[in-house]
Amino acid sequence: MTATEAPLKLVVSGPVGAGKTTFVQTISETPVVATEAEASEDIGKTHTTVAFDFGTLRLDGQDVHLYGTPGQDRFNFMWEVLCEGALGLVLLVAGDRPEDFAHARNMLDFITSRIPVPFLVGVTRQDQTSVWQPEDVALYFGLPETQVVGLNATCPDQVRRTLATLLELQLVPALRTEHHPSPFIH
Numbered sequence: 001m002t003a004t005e006a007p008l009k010l011v012v013s014g015p016v017g018a019g020k021t022t023f024v025q026t027i028s029e030t031p032v033v034a035t036e037a038e039a040s041e042d043i044g045k046t047h048t049t050v051a052f053d054f055g056t057l058r059l060d061g062q063d064v065h066l067y068g069t070p071g072q073d074r075f076n077f078m079w080e081v082l083c084e085g086a087l088g089l090v091l092l093v094a095g096d097r098p099e100d101f102a103h104a105r106n107m108l109d110f111i112t113s114r115i116p117v118p119f120l121v122g123v124t125r126q127d128q129t130s131v132w133q134p135e136d137v138a139l140y141f142g143l144p145e146t147q148v149v150g151l152n153a154t155c156p157d158q159v160r161r162t163l164a165t166l167l168e169l170q171l172v173p174a175l176r177t178e179h180h181p182s183p184f185i186h
Contacts, residue, residue, distance in 0.1 A: 007063035014092035015100040016071035019124040019153035024068040028055025089119040095131030126150040
């Protein structure tokens with residue numbers, strides 16, 4: 001990386017339990033910096049992200065910094081802080097938790113009303129039974145089906161494909177150059 005070539009900044013957000021930390025851990029090529037604390041509320045798990053998760057990867061010669069946001073509303077100030085300067089956002093929703101979709105929609109509206117950032121919705125837990133499919137989530141969010149993908153956040157290929165889809169849809173045109181048409185696909 002040259003002194004003038006800044007790393008690409010991408011953000012992963014979504015409700016508690018959607019798979020944000022797992023997504024970052026799955027794709028990061030360096031140890032993930034995580035800011036987890038014991039959950040002070042009944043959120044269905046013992047620990048939760050309180051500031052951010054941070055991972056890095058190098059794709060086709062380009063450094064990428066990947067930030068995972070906290071999922072609780074009381075940390076919403078971090079959503080805005082982390083999305084500042086981001087080139088793209090992946091909003092994760094757990095496909096087996098439709099009761100969280102309204103919260104995810106509110107998170108997306110909160111973020112995009114303050115920081116206009118291109119986004120893609122990722123529907124996690126596609127390896128489970130009885131989950132919402134991406135096309136149904138697209139209807140719920142009022143988005144084109146091409147802007148919603150299904151994935152298992154523990155599968156590196158699916159996480160990589162999610163990031164590639166963000167690029168292929170040209171939602172993040174700044175990442176596409178003559179020499180790097182899609183750095184997420186090898």
